Amino acid sequence: MTGLAASWVSGAAAFEAAMVPGGICSSYYQRPGSTELAVRDPEDGSAYHFENGGGHWIFGIDALTRRFLARFSPLETHQRVSAVYFPEAQRFVSYPLQYHLGELEPSLARQAFEEMRRGAESPLPSTLGGWLERTFGPTLNGLFFRPFHDLYTAGLTDAIAPQDGFKTPVDLKQAERGLESASEAAGYNISFLHPSRGLAHMACAMAEGGCVMYGKRAVSADLTGQTVEFGDGSGTRFERVVSTLPLDRTLELCGLELDCAPDPYTSVIVLNLGGVKGPKHPPHHWLYVPRSKSGFHRVGIYSNVSRDFVPGRSVERTSMYIERALPGGSRLPKEDEAAWAESVIEELKAWGWLAGAEAWSATWIDTAYTWRRPGSGWREEALELLERRGVVMAGRYACWKFQGIAESIRDGFIAGAAIK
Template identity: 25%
Template sequence: MSATGNFFAGSDRSNSTGPSRANARDPVVILGAGLTGLSAAYHLKSGPFLLVEKDGRVGGHARSHREGGHTFDVTGHWLHLRDDRSKALLATLFPTRADEPSAWVSVERKTKIHSHGAELEYPFQANLHGLPLEVVQECLVALVAAREAAARGEAWATDPRTFEAYAIAKFGEGIARHFFVPYNTKLWGMHPDRLAPEWVRRFVPEPDAAQIIGGAIGLRQTGLGYNARFMYPRAGGIDALPEALRAQLEARERAGDGRLWTGTEVEEIEPSTGRVKLSGQPDWISYRALISSIPLPELIARIPEAPPEVREAAAALSWVRWRYLDLATKRPVPVDWHWAYVPEPRFAFFRVGVYSNAVQTMAPADSASLYVELSDRNTPPDLPAIARQLVEIGALGAVEDIRFCRTRDIEYAYVVFDEDHGPATATISAWLQRVGVRSCGRYGAWIYNSMEDSMLSGLAAAQWADGRAEDAAATEAIARREAPTPTTGGSQT
């Protein structure tokens, strides 16, 4: 991990007056080897890169754990591709001969909602059939009231200011009360009246009145939402994607065109001189361009030059921490769905997924691998009680079917889109742009996006570093457009 190689020659630019003194020997430094950082390094065309990752493995949250023949991702990571460049990248990373099966399988989504003791189709708002009749009536009457209020131009139905208000205005108070409010309260760890509505309006499935009424009387409404189909590695484990990118970068490293350093922290960044200080390195390293995909608050904390208003903006950012279970069973589970939403507060979890129902290689024969996303992120989980609740919703046949269970924690899971989010990110982004730092990806741009969006964001960052400003702007716009959000469908990306 020493700073050897021609592109580090003369890297201590302590007497420099600013980043304009960069030269072609300086690398493009990329912070974070998740999908965004890996994609940025892969797509970079002009000169060498230095990709830095604090952990021992690449991939960020797109990683897999393996134990006893069971494979677990960091909860559901199902790949959805809509951009031709993403599809071409996957074909390049996983070439397949004509006589061989593809390394990836395409899976039709099987998603359910467990509510009031019933198993409903997804999404809730279009599949009320199976709920108690009084609940169905409540939901439909409130839906009509919301539509009539909107037609009259009433402010609450036409200009909602919070996510809760949006759900009530769009679907009625009944659907909001029975699904949107309790589910999102469990997911976010806060009431949805604290969340802004603008970022969800394009992404929540909004069935029309005919679909809602049809779903209420038993006409199944399927295929709604962005993730009706998804792709997944045939051999099991989403880490196949970042590992394939890593292999490509290692080939470039052998050719002297870049370096990938794992187990390396960024300690300090000095944009005014275009330098970074990395753990384990005695000297500062000069950069030609700096791309960051690490969480935005972490980035600002490493830039002592950041002005007070930028530091205040970073302190205003909020995020959701995550606690979930990796659960292995001794027998197949009694359900065939890939994941299910559980909005009722009495359950300790809000979503349960069965990896092996989507791709059998995620578990040994006659067993299963599950993830269980927990509402409580602060206290140790009551595993016996959770096991009984899993039996209740049908995700387990019996408590005794459990082979082992592991508790996992994630510090940065979802970005919180509260009233501070827009002003704070605008302040930070404007300053970073002025000092020549590109912060991108889910946590670098402080957004919610999919795996494909993260890779496209990395491509846009590479285009920016290469000086292709117009291409970068267009690619970033695509990466931010039509990105799925976790509000109704959850993060299955």
């Protein structure tokens, strides 16, 4: 989406590796009982609607970016409905957990709050694992935060620095209020937007206003000669260049090296799953899971955001995405993907969320979440080096930080203006 915005503003060519615009913010369709994936919705509306890499919801948007996106599609506003799910107890606790302690057993909730209060007086640790223990205390950390983050970071909890504190807000006064009554909403995505015509339609409409070349996966860049080579054997010259590729990949393509090792990242496999609702199908938009037999850490339910994600807008069907993180750059072999999908389906059936599966497919995000080692300056050094060599880095993965679609589009506006 960053590249589309940059092309829209500047009129410069955007080179897209895939055959459709939007990168991971693109959609596909799958009929019940079929393994065929289509880029367009059948006219009879008989297919499940999935997104590459799971649900991509628009949060943190400013008025100008919202006005820009509304050019391409009406925008629906949703108030987040999210929870933590504890499978062993078959229990939902509203998200954020730390502000809904009153939904736990009273003695456990009071103990957890006292541990949070004491932890606030201790020094800040340098690792995410230490920060979680200090911030939430041993009770909440053992119950949810540690096992969830071990899954979410693919085992990096003790190797990376704390970051993205806005995802796990901590306000002791609000936590204390949550002991006795329903707590007010908190976090970075209290409300979010979804294009009524779908994210893929929005990406296609944005692409029409720019200049997008498809099937152009960059394989090398010569910054001195100002050329880029693509995997299809073609190439192009440039005067000014914007990269939205991951920061480590951009360095590699440009043949640039730093003295320090790159910071880590995690890859994610997302199972898109359509089927018949089970008797305990949740009403939430997404759920955080600290323990699962299949190793997933989050389940999102597309169809709880919009019925357009299920065939015929059926109220009996569900469309889900299930996320599992792996060490950066690793993938399950194809045969293991099918076995994993079966294990997820059986687990969701056992929970009562799913009665039967009608369609599933796996998608991968190679660079899904980016991290920083304690004390690392790799990100800043890499960005500075590329800046000196004339490469403008824009977007979530290029800048090696968490941000949503709205901020990535704003990055594209600025980058496009900078090279115009």
